[in-house]
C-alpha cells in the first residue's frame with residue numbers, strides 16, 4: 001500500500017486558502033531523504049549531491065536542499081540564474097549541459113560553476129568563448145548496452161550525450177595544454193533504475209576509466225560524478241532502492257579500484273533529481289465530472305499540463321482517493337484531464353474505490369519531473385506549488401498562473 005504524506009483533514013484545511021489543482025511537497029520527507037543520501041556516502045570526505053534543477057526548479061526546494069548541503073546541477077541559462085538567485089554559486093553549481101548555447105557557457109563561467117563538457121568539440125568552443133577554467137569535467141559515453149546481471153538497463157550508443165573514451169583522452173590532453181589543472185569524469189547511463197547495482201556498476205566503469213585516463217594523460221582527477229538515474233518505486237509492488245546499500249556498493253568499488261591506484265582522494269559527486277524529490281511531492285486535484293459511455297471516466301480539475309509523464313511516457317502514477325484508503329477498489333476508471341487530447345489520462349483502467357464528485361484525488365510521486373515538465377497547451381495554466389512544512393503548516397512557494405501570465409507574451413495588435 002502506497003501512503004500519502006498528507007491527510008484528508010489537511011487537504012480540507014488547505015482548501016480554505018488554495019483551490020485545486022496544486023503540487024504539494026513534503027519538507028520533512030525531503031530533508032530526511034537528503035540526510036540519508038549524505039549518510040550513505042559519508043565514507044567519502046568530498047561527497048556532494050548537486051540536485052538536478054530540471055526535476056523541480058522551485059527556489060524554496062533548492063534552498064531546503066542547499067541547507068542540507070546540496071548544490072545544483074544546471075543545464076540552461078534560467079537554471080543557472082535561479083541557482084544564483086537562491087545564493088548557490090561557484091563550485092556549488094555543476095553545469096551539465098549539451099548542445100550548449102554560448103551565452104549559457106558564459107553565465108556558467110561568470111558564476112564560477114564547474115563546467116561539464118558534453119563533447120570533444122566543446123573544448124575549443126569554450127576556449128574561444130571565455131577560456132578554460134582550472135577545474136573542468138568531461139562527460140563519458142561508453143556506447144554499447146548498459147547491463148546489470150545480463151539485463152539491459154539502457155542503450156548508451158543511442159544516447160546523444162558524452163564522448164568516447166578516445167575523445168576523453170584527447171579532451172583531457174587538450175584541456176591540460178589550455179591550462180586546466182583539475183579534472184572530473186561524468187556519465188549518466190540509465191534512467192530511473194530500481195536496482196542497488198546501478199551506481200556501483202557505473203562507478204566501477206568510471207573508476208577504471210579514471211585510472212586509465214590518469215595513466216594516459218597524467219591528468220589530476222579529483223572528482224567522479226555519478227550523475228542521476230537512481231529511481232523510485234512508482235508502483236506499489238515495486239521495491240525501493242536501498243541508498244545505504246548503494247553507497248556501500250560504491251565504496252567497495254572505490255576501495256578495490258581507486259585506492260590501490262593511489263587515487264583515494266577522489267571525491268564522489270551525484271546529480272540526483274528523481275530520487276531526491278520524486279516521492280516527496282504529489283499532485284492534488286478534485287473529481288469534477290463523471291462520465292459513463294463505453295468506459296467509466298472521472299474528470300479532474302488537473303490535466304496533463306500539470307503532470308505530463310502519463311501522457312508522454314505512459315508512466316504509472318499511483319492514485320489515492322482521499323478518505324477511501326480502506327475501501328475496496330471495486331470500480332475501474334480512466335482518470336482524465338480536460339485537454340482536447342485523448343492521451344490526457346492520469347490512469348487507464350485503474351481499479352479504485354467509487355469516486356464521488358468533489359473527492360480529493362492525490363496523484364503520487366510527482367515531486368520530480370512533475371510540475372517542471374508543465375506546458376500551456378489548450379491555454380491551460382500552470383498550477384500553484386505548496387510546501388507542507390515540518391511544523392505542519394502550509395506555505396505557498398509558487399502561485400498559480402493567471403490568464404494575464406498567459407497573455408503576457410502575445411501581441412494583440
Ligand SMILES: *Cc1c(COP(=O)(O)O)cnc(C)c1O
Nearest residue numbers: 052096227228229271272273274
Ligand atoms: C536529468 C538529469 C539528471 C537527473 O536525473 P534523475 O533521473 O532525475 O536522477 C542528472 N544529471 C543530468 C545531466 C541530467 O540530465
